Amino acid sequence: DTAVSQTPKYLVTQMGNDKSIKCEQNLGHDTMYWYKQDSKKFLKIMFSYNNKELIINETVPNRFSPKSPDKAHLNLHINSLELGDSAVYFCASSLQTAYQETQYFGPGTRLLVL
Amino acid sequence: KQEVTQIPAALSVPEGENLVLNCSFTDSAIYNLQWFRQDPGKGLTSLLLIQSSQREQTSGRLNASLDKSSGRSTLYIAASQPGDSATYLCAVRRAEKLVFGKGTKLTVNP
Numbered sequence: 125d126t127a128v129s130q131t132p133k134y135l136v137t138q139m140g141n142d143k144s145i146k147c148e149q150n151l152g153h154d155t156m157y158w159y160k161q162d163s164k165k166f167l168k169i170m171f172s173y174n175n176k177e178l179i180i181n182e183t184v185p186n187r188f189s190p191k192s193p194d195k196a197h198l199n200l201h202i203n204s205l206e207l208g209d210s211a212v213y214f215c216a217s218s219l220q221t222a223y224q225e226t227q228y229f230g231p232g233t234r235l236l237v238l
Numbered sequence: 239k240q241e242v243t244q245i246p247a248a249l250s251v252p253e254g255e256n257l258v259l260n261c262s263f264t265d266s267a268i269y270n271l272q273w274f275r276q277d278p279g280k281g282l283t284s285l286l287l288i289q290s291s292q293r294e295q296t297s298g299r300l301n302a303s304l305d306k307s308s309g310r311s312t313l314y315i316a317a318s319q320p321g322d323s324a325t326y327l328c329a330v331r332r333a334e335k336l337v338f339g340k341g342t343k344l345t346v347n348p
Contacts, residue, residue, distance in 0.1 A: 178335050
């Protein structure tokens with residue numbers, strides 16, 4: 125009965141590969157997010173989707189492409205992985221109600237690019 | 239551009255102490271402010287959410303205050319316990335975005 129789930133939990137891959145991270149929420153929320161937490165533990169928003177539509181793209185390289193097949197899912201596909209992509213990626217969701225709602229976070233996906 | 243700063247970066251206290259974590263933000267035009275807890279290797283857990291019209295929120299041993307005009311928030315933890323050891327993150331919401339501080343790493347020693 126996990127609220128926001130992400131798979132995989134850990135991802136180790138070689139530079140240049142393409143990988144995907146999946147996120148699902150069962151809270152009935154209509155807005156989902158991807159955040160990146162770097163080695164200095166700084167958490168920064170990457171993307172936000174509301175009802176399957178992109179509403180925030182924070183100058184993230186084109187190698188990162190979010191895909192939202194429905195309101196409950198927001199997957200992150202990364203092409204041509206680079207060493208600097210190593211980080212923890214968090215998915216989150218919220219009710220988009222005048223921006224007053226709490227965001228609920230998934231457990232994170234730890235990506236290591238070798 | 240909204241910037242969020244948390245002081246101190248790390249704090250170590252003996253069990254039972256009351257403590258205060260500080261958060262400051264540069265742009266007072268926020269919808270709300272949220273305090274999160276992050277445990278090592280885990281995701282974020284929301285602790286308290288203060289709307290921009292509110293001054294404080296309480297949950298158990300936690301009390302968070304908000305002074306929007308001065309761009310400050312504090313998280314007060316009463317009677318700290320070893321289980322409170324974690325990183326505490328402050329985040330302000332402006333429109334669709336949450337802007338986070340770098341966190342305060344708290345260690346409560348038994």
